[in-house]
Amino acid sequence: MTSKRFLSRRGFIAAGAATAGAALAGSLLPHAHAAGTAVKPLVFAHRGASALRPEHTLAAYAKAIADGADFVEPDLVSTKDGVLVARHEAFLSETTDVTRRPEFAGRRVRRTIDGETHEGWFVDDFTLAELKTLRAIERIPQSRPGSAKYDGMFQVLTFEEVIDFVAAQSATIGRVIGLVPELKHSTYFARAGLPLEERFIATLAAHEYTRRAPVEIQSFEVANLRMLREKLGKRSNLRLMQLVGVGPVKPADVAADGGALTYAEMATPAGLRTIAQYADVFSPPTRALIPLKKNGMLDAPTSIAADARAAGLRLETWTFRPENRFIAADFRDGGGEHARNEAGSIAEMRRYLELGLDGFFTDDPGLGVKAVAGL
Template sequence: MAATAAGLTGSLLLPAAQAAKPARPLVIAHRGASALRPEHTLAAYAKAIADGADFIEPDLVSTKDGVPVARHEAFLSETTDVAKRPEFASRHVRKTIDGVTHDGWFVEDFTLAELKTLRTIERIPQSRPGSARYDGMFQVPTLEEVIDFLAAQSATVGRTIGLIPELKHSTYFARLGLPLEERVIATLAAHEYTRRAPVEIQSFEVANLRMLREKLGKRANLRLVQLVGVGPVKPSDVAATGGSLTYADMATPAGLRAIAEYADVFAPPTRALIPLKKDGRLDTPTALAADARAAGLRLVTWTFRPENRFLAADFRDGAGDDARNEAGSIAEMRRYLALGLDGFFTDDPALGVKALAG
């Protein structure tokens, strides 16, 4: 790579300034158009762009040789054909990462060359048989390949498409000697496209975002996004260091003001904004949207999915849990958009575009 983290502040981003607030909520392609193509493949990103997404999201993990690649987590068994590859049978292990234990295969045990021999598969084929028809067709892309592809697609469609990478398992990878932050920002710095196009770096952890803000300052095309879960769960880096901060603490007015000191965007799950009643229908909105705006944060939520099993009961159509329900998904997104969102993650960007059309 031509750039290093040390040279990042002078080479990655535009001069320091606050980026303009979007004219309308941003449609963010969650793992690409992951309702229609196997997640985190160039095909999923291409479909998302064709369907009108403003941003594509590559979740990033590290190979054994330190290359950032697009997978939702380190666990490879659910999204690649690794279980069918006898040459890698001996690498089947049990690991606990960020409190979750899996038996299978993990990205950090594969070099990039080895990972490139695998092919992707659909994570939930029972709900997405159309996507599962693409099983075995695509490779796991590197971050560098994603950026090259995004630049080419942007030139083809005639509009700038943003990149919103998420740093996954940062503390875990750092302990393995495979720190994501330095490699990711060096890759971003090496590409002309990501030196000028919108880039939003996300994490469920806190320390890495604080470090990035301290190193990068405020930049015109860069935003930092604090993702949060719900309840008494601690961010992984906080848990690893024995801290007490929980996602519930972060969602209080005081917690949001603290987030605003280093991040630009607050991104809770949808049900933290409008929870569900016991019958599965939407309840009264919480104060979280208003509190985030009061703290000076942009508000983005995750994730809208088009199958009945993922919808609030208000919007299901009775066709079965695995049935695709476009009208219900659009109606649910519109209910949340009424809260004044600045953006939202969706597995089906075409439906997000329709939801915004009114």
């Protein structure tokens, strides 16, 4: 399943401080991190502050907002009873305590989703009530022991709970926080009789916050973004983001339909012009913009940044992580591969920001804010 996993300027944050109980400002104006400064690249909190708290939890979102993220990301999947919940993927075994829950032992299955096979537990085999009995855990505790200390403390969230929490935080701190939801495995869920898109559209429409606040909708698939553009049209608070992986891999919907289009073809000038017909943002992995040499150091940039701008697309890349194992060799320090390297992560982000990024995903938005502040 293609993911913003471990492959490794213009804003539209609504103006006006929302006070508790007050309606959000109706107009959308450029966002700057400080009064009088130029517009800065947007900092997207990848699954919340997922380097510091278990991903997609209230703790992760709260930490991201406190650390200055412009947007928080809820990845969306569906429960058995059709409720959208915030999990990075359908597979539950790595991010919840389901493996330690004997009452669900009989639901262990082997399943292939978007070309990847896993054996374990899957979200669409659980009702929301059952899912709520599980607790979130850290995905990579060997690299993030500080986050792992929060294991077992937080529930799985519904999309509506995420919206309500972000709206409340926005009203409390007087700063509008955007949402950057990703529709995960759309083709898989549609074939399981649990299509995501109509429920997603209905949820956006049902909440005052998502009718006004900035929302960027992402997907690695193509057909769902085309459908969303047709259904939602062009709205001042909405953007559509086409995510891509690397190389000859096909989007899941293209592969399922027997199509030939690959992510590599989508990243060509012709492919980018096609994307611009239905999306607003092109979002490749960082190493597609500046690849790594065999020695792990950064190579020369590719033409993708310039090509995306020429096609009229915003460029927002994924994902920066603060541990040495994920950082280019240019910026690693003397710690081990799992060691946290804040200075190196900031330096790496600034190198990529030189390409003129409009935004970027990071597991540690506090470091992202520091990187942007240096521009």
